[in-house]
Amino acid sequence: MKTNNFRSPLFYMGDKFKLLDQLKDKFPKKINNFVEPFTGGGSVFLNINANKYFLNDRDKYLVGLHKHLIKSSKSPDIFFKKVKNTLEKYELSRSYEEDIIPKNLRKKFIKTYYAQFNKQGYTKLKNDFNNNTKIDYLSLYILLILGFNRILRFNSNGKFNLPVGNVDFNKNTVTALNNYFKVIKNKKVKFYNQDYKKFLSKINFRKYDFLYCDPPYLITAGEYNKYWNENEEIELLKKLDELNKRKVKWALSNVIEYRGKKNKILTDWSKKYESFNIKSNYISFNDNTIKTFKEVLIYNYEK
Ligand SMILES: C[S@@+](CC[C@H](N)C(=O)[O-])C[C@H]1O[C@@H](n2cnc3c(N)ncnc32)[C@H](O)[C@@H]1O
Structure with a gap:
């Protein structure tokens, strides 16, 4: 479109x-x-x-994410560097930068290879996020992007509980982020929760x-x-x-x-x-x- x-x-x-x-x-x-x-x-x-x-x-997490992105708009390079480091650390897919899905996994799980590939790293990132006493919004953003249907879902104990999705940190995500950074810089925005x-x-x-x-x-x-x-x-x-x-x-x-x-x-x-x-x-x-x-x-x- x-x-x-x-x-x-x-x-x-x-x-x-x-x-x-x-x-x-x-x-x-x-x-x-x-x-x-x-x-x-x-x-x-x-x-x-x-x-x-x-x-x-x-939704305090949603407002927190907006505020994190607004802050990051001042230095997108640092933001993208941190994203890359986290995706690499947890071995999560990142087609915007490189294709790291093994061929045999693609063949075996034709329609679900992203979910298969990301499952382990996603669970680890989710556990680390939930065990952190401070809300780490960069991790939360990555969990949202790679999560099932991209829903900000927490259980009654305040633990993020979305399962992995069959999605990737791809070029569309990076384009949307860059646009947000560009647009927000020229706007006078105040966010409330x-x-x-x-x-x-x-x-x-x-x-x-x-x-x-x-x-x-x-x-x-x-x-x-x-x-x-x-x-x-x-x-x-x-x-x-x-x-x-x-x-x-x-x-x-x-x-x-x-x-x-x-x-x-x-x-x-x-x-x-x-x-x-x-x-x-x-x-x-x-x-x-x-x-x-x-x-x-x-x-x-x-x-
Ligand atoms: C239909 S969505 C808005 C979608 C938005 N127009 C967009 O383009 O993404 C409704 C929003 O209202 C928020 N919400 C629900 N109850 C609320 C309340 N009592 N006060 C303020 N926000 C509320 C939800 O967290 C949700 O983000």
């Missing part, structure tokens, strides 16, 4: 990368402060022009500020949907009503229909505002089949 948009190097589940052109087309043209309470991987803010960015997510309600309560919205919300969806499955429920949804919609009264411009991404399930609360509420149907296909990671579903952008301003 040819595009001028940058994909976040976090390759976040459910990221908006493929829908960016449709979203950008509906966003206000002039933005002073861009406010994003559910930033996720960051594919949206990376591709929006604004004077300043107020970003937030409740709070519940969205607390985060929004502290924002002093002014003319030309724009709030974009991409919360977890009530009717789809996802690692980050765990803490989302009808009450959270209702609270968010109330907050958007309140901001609408204060003439703050906002847009909300969401899914109103999925596998026969409908989000009635949202559908009823959305009638007060503008609604745009996004053209998209959703590929389920669980069964790899394509399901069509109804995804929308609801917004409170004239286009």
Whole structure:
């Protein structure tokens, strides 16, 4: 797919990368402060022009990774050197630099040779990461990139518990990292790690500020949907009503229909505002089949 948009190097589940052109087309043209309470991987803010960015997510590891990458953008060479050292130390695949998968392994496991090759080193890196009293974000980033479906998944004891994936630290990853480093250097970004309600309560919205919300969806499955429920949804919609009264411009991404399930609360509420149907296909990671579903952008301003 040819595009001028940058994909976040976090390759976040459910990221908006493929829908960016449709979203950008509906966003206000002039933005002073861009406010994003559910930033996720960051594919949206990376591709929006604004004077300043107020970003937030409740996932502390995700925000930690963003902060680590932002810091690394000052010296990408050192970052890539550390990546290389870690991949070499744990004997993990790194096709962006060299192909180290033995031919016989490729032949024996035609479709899963990366997972087979990386399994041992991945487990060792994961154990070392989990036994470290300090969070080592470089290791966490590598675990994410080489992990199954690239999900930031921790158990209740705070231990990272994603199994190895059939993936590689490849050229796409390096391109996405370089783009992130390049783009972030020219942006004034502030990252927060709070519940969205607390985060929004502290924002002093002014003319030309724009709030974009991409919360977890009530009717789809996802690692980050765990803490989302009808009450959270209702609270968010109330907050958007309140901001609408204060003439703050906002847009909300969401899914109103999925596998026969409908989000009635949202559908009823959305009638007060503008609604745009996004053209998209959703590929389920669980069964790899394509399901069509109804995804929308609801917004409170004239286009
Ligand atoms: C649909 S994802 C956002 C994806 C993002 N648009 C992207 O392109 O990567 C929703 C995000 O909301 C975060 N989240 C869930 N509940 C939250 C809450 N109560 N406050 C703030 N963030 C929350 C999740 O950690 C997740 O990253």
